[in-house]
Amino acid sequence: MTTTHRYDVEILHLLVSPGHAYFGRARDGAADVPTTDADRAELVTGKGIVGDRFFGKAAHMDAAVTLLAVEALEAIAADLGAEPFDPLLARRNVVLRGAELAPLLGQEFALESRGELVRLRAGRPAHPCAWMDRMLAPGAHAAMRGRGGLRCRPLSDGVLLRGPAVLHSPVPLDPERAGDAVRLRPARLP
Numbered sequence: 675m676t677t678t679h680r681y682d683v684e685i686l687h688l689l690v691s692p693g694h695a696y697f698g699r700a701r702d703g704a705a706d707v708p709t710t711d712a713d714r715a716e717l718v719t720g721k722g723i724v725g726d727r728f729f730g731k732a733a734h735m736d737a738a739v740t741l742l743a744v745e746a747l748e749a750i751a752a753d754l755g756a757e758p759f760d761p762l763l764a765r766r767n768v769v770l771r772g773a774e775l776a777p778l779l780g781q782e783f784a785l786e787s788r789g790e791l792v793r794l795r796a797g798r799p800a801h802p803c804a805w806m807d808r809m810l811a812p813g814a815h816a817a818m819r820g821r822g823g824l825r826c827r828p829l830s831d832g833v834l835l836r837g838p839a840v841l842h843s844p845v846p847l848d849p850e851r852a853g854d855a856v857r858l859r860p861a862r863l864p
Contacts, residue, residue, distance in 0.1 A: 678844060679843040679844070679845070679847060680840050680841070680842055680843075681772065681773065681840065681841040681847055681849060682772065682838065682839075682840060683770050683771060683772040683773045683785075683838075683839050683840065683841045683849075684770065684771040684772060684837065684838055685768060685769070685770060685785070685787055685834060685836050686761065686770065686771055686836070687711050687761050687762060687769035688711065688712040688713070688714065688767065688768060688769075688834060688836055689709060689710070689711060689712075689762055689765065689766065689767050689768075689769070690709075690710045690712050690723055690724075690726050690767070691709040691710070691726060691727055691765070692725060692726070692727055709762065710725075711762055712836070713836050714833050714834065714835050714836070715767070715768070715833065715834045716831075716832075716833050717739065717792050717828040717830075717831065717832055717833070718831055719828055719829060719830055719831050720827060720828065720829075721735070721738060721828070722734065722735075722738025722739055722828060723738070723739060723767055726738075735827060736797040736798070736825070736827045737797050737798060737800075737825030737826070738825075738826070738828065739767050739768065739794065739825070739826045739827070740765075740766040740767045740768070740800045740823055740824065740826070741766065741767070741768045741769075741770060741773075741775055741794075741796075741800075741823050741824045741826060742761070742764055742766035742768070742769050742770070742775075742800065742822070742823035743769075743770055743771070743772075743773050743823070743852040743853065744761055744769050744770065744771050744852075745771065745772075745852035745853035746818070746821035746822070746823070746852065746855075747759045747761055747764060747810075748853060749821065749853035749854070750810070750814055750817045750821070751810075751811070753817050754811050754813050754814065754817055756811040759810045759811070759814075763809045763810055764802075764806070764809075764810070764822075764823075766800060766822075768785075768834060770839075770841075771852075772841075773841050773849065773852055774847040774848050774849055774850075774851045774852045774854075775796070775824050775852070776799075776824075776851075776854075776856035777845050777846070777847055778796040778843060778845070778847075779796050779798070779799065779824065780796060780797075781795070781796055781843070781844050781845060782794070782795045782844065783795075783841065783843045783844060784830075784841075785834060785839055785840070785841055785842075786839060786840040786841075786842060787833075787834050787835040787836075787837065787838070787840075788835050788837070790832050790833045790834070791832060791842075792828060792830055792831075792832035792833070792834055793828070793829035793832075794826040794828055794829060796824040796825070796826050797825055797826060797827055798825050799820075799822060799823070799824060800822045800823040800824055800825045801819070801822055802814070802815050802818035802819060803815070806818050817855075819857070820856050820857040821853065821854065821855045821856065
């Protein structure tokens with residue numbers, strides 16, 4: 675990983691949950707599963723966050739850790755004329771402030787908190803599910819498209835800690851665009 679850019683960010687939330695809360699029909703309500711807004715999260719190379727629902731699951735190896743910019747949720751709430759959302763309801767593992775995430779898609783990058791460095795690879799967008807209309811506000815599912823965050827694979831063992839952090843990026847980022855919707859479109863054939 676070649677890091678050429680450093681950005682001061684803040685890790686606001688570290689969600690760790692051993693079970694899925696959103697499955698089945700939204701009208702039936704979310705499952706009652708233990709969820710922790712942790713002060714620290716331990717990541718294991720290729721497996722994810724210790725104690726989380728995606729840890730070590732073969733189907734999620736390349737997407738075991740989800741990142742979300744809180745600015746995206748703030749923009750969605752503003753677009754919908756809603757009160758601010760509880761970031762934990764989006765069920766993303768790492769909620770950051772000050773991080774434009776879309777340019778990291780397909781890139782290796784790192785988060786450093788209190789001297790601990792964790793390397794990640796952003797594999798694909800974290801698309802929202804229809805549950806967002808029920809859990810956040812009507813219309814949130816559509817409004818969250820293009821700003822649902824990133825699904826990542828941990829490339830190193832380490833610990834993320836809530837609080838000030840540094841995002842090490844191989845590509846330039848614009849923190850002012852952290853809440854912008856970015857729709858990724860397939861390339862056109864010649």
